[in-house]
Amino acid sequence: MTQLLVTDARLITVPAGTDDPGYVERGWLRVADGVIVEIGDGAAPPAGTAEVLDVDGAFVAPGFVSSHSHLFTSASRGLGVTETLYGWCDSMLGLIRHATGDDIYWTTLHGALDFLTHGVTTAYDFTDPRIPWEPMIEGRRQVVGALRPVDYQLRQIDAKADAGLRFVNSIPLDDASGGSEDVLARLAEVVAHVRTLDPALALGAAVTGAVQWSNRADAAEIEVEAMRRFGLINQAHFLETREATELQQAKFALYRDAGALGPGMIFGHFIQTTPEIIGAVADAGAGMSWQPASNGRLASGVADVPAMLAAGMTVGMGLDDQACTDVSDPWQNMRMGMALVRAQTGRPLDMMPETVLRLHTLGGAELLGVADRVGSLEVGKLADFVVVDPVDPDIGPLWHPVRNYVLSCGQRNLKRTYVGGRLVAQDGRPVNPLAAESRAKVREVLGRLAANHGHPA
Missing domain, CATH: 3.20.20.140 (Metal-dependent hydrolases)
Known part of the structure; x- marks a missing residue:
């Protein structure tokens, strides 16, 4: 079993059945085999054999x-x-x-x-x-x-x-x-x-x-x-x-x-x-x-x-x-x-x-029709989440944290993306080994199409 323990997080869980965004000022979540198995408020429990991801006060929110x-x-x-x-x-x-x-x-x-x-x-x-x-x-x-x-x-x-x-x-x-x-x-x-x-x-x-x-x-x-x-x-x-x-x-x-x-x-x-x-x-x-x-x-x-x-x-x-x-x-x-x-x-x-x-x-x-699996951070759902740091670059005081997350954060603050508890992008780049080839191929493909059929307006 692969496990991940995310600690010291400003959690935005967006739970089902309520309009409350589910904000937790200091929280944690545990992932096992790609699924969220525990979510908590305050200090995280012992990690045991889990890999620890300390986000140091960053937002952790649903992908x-x-x-x-x-x-x-x-x-x-x-x-x-x-x-x-x-x-x-x-x-x-x-x-x-x-x-x-x-x-x-x-x-x-x-x-x-x-x-x-x-x-x-x-x-x-x-x-x-x-x-x-x-x-x-x-x-x-x-x-x-x-x-x-x-x-x-x-x-x-x-x-x-x-x-x-x-x-x-x-x-x-x-x-x-x-x-x-x-x-x-x-x-x-x-x-x-x-x-x-x-x-x-x-x-x-x-x-x-x-x-x-x-x-x-x-x-x-x-x-x-x-x-x-x-x-x-x-x-x-x-x-x-x-x-x-x-x-x-x-x-x-x-x-x-x-x-x-x-x-x-x-x-x-x-x-x-x-x-x-x-x-x-x-x-x-x-x-x-x-x-x-x-x-x-x-x-x-x-x-x-x-x-x-x-x-x-x-x-x-x-x-x-x-x-x-x-x-x-x-x-x-x-x-x-x-x-x-x-x-x-x-x-x-x-x-x-x-x-x-x-x-x-x-x-x-x-x-x-997939809300039983994705869309929020809840126990039993797939561990798809983003790590968004409001102090890098700094957006100032978090007067209303969830509103600040929407209004003041963005791609510059997005540090990591996880799918099923697995890192898929970091600091603006995908970690997939096909990424470099895809960048080259799209230029090759579109260049060839434009050369053969004309540059579009």
């Missing part, structure tokens, strides 16, 4: 959960800056569309290691579809390309496992190609691959809802059948952009009438809503994933998260594409979410530091 991510985009940052969603997709995905399975492995590995370096230990990740991106015109896909080999998706999944990141893998149905049973057969192949991997890392599989993008009248019915047949959750990019808003809103009825609404249904972004849509989603027990940094970068708008929370919806926070948040920084994401909501409503109490912290940890885990 962040990104409930909406596209890790394959990690090598495409800084593109499409003059564009909203569809134009940005043309710029970024127009280049990636020429990637092979091996190419996409390296960009995904780079993204997964980057998440760990920034304190994100669990991600809901959308694998890039087998049908390459084509421009959207008036909210519709006008051209459908040929399917790429299944290896294109499987290599993305392997990359996350090789990085040591916990993930729920979201699988595009690529419903523009073939009949419904063809679509479901392709899905089955990828789900089976996810389920061969270490379940401590591969926390589950999911459907990438695509009714917003799909031209099929039966798209929602196919997604519901996929959820039922394979026991999957579904996250749909929905009501995201300001383009074709009426068309997007009209498509909500497709999900409602197909019976998709329920605890297994998640709406990503969910910005261009109406009170009636929010009410229907809340009443059905469905949830949403909030990407404030991405929504701001792409000028998509501000989701009415206070109304969704007030209605009882489960909400998590995601970092979205690294190509549209540009830095995988959950502190930036939390603070931007607070700022956008407060600027929108004029009411500070509409979004507090404690709220965004919960949304980016336990809230995300609850949304994804």
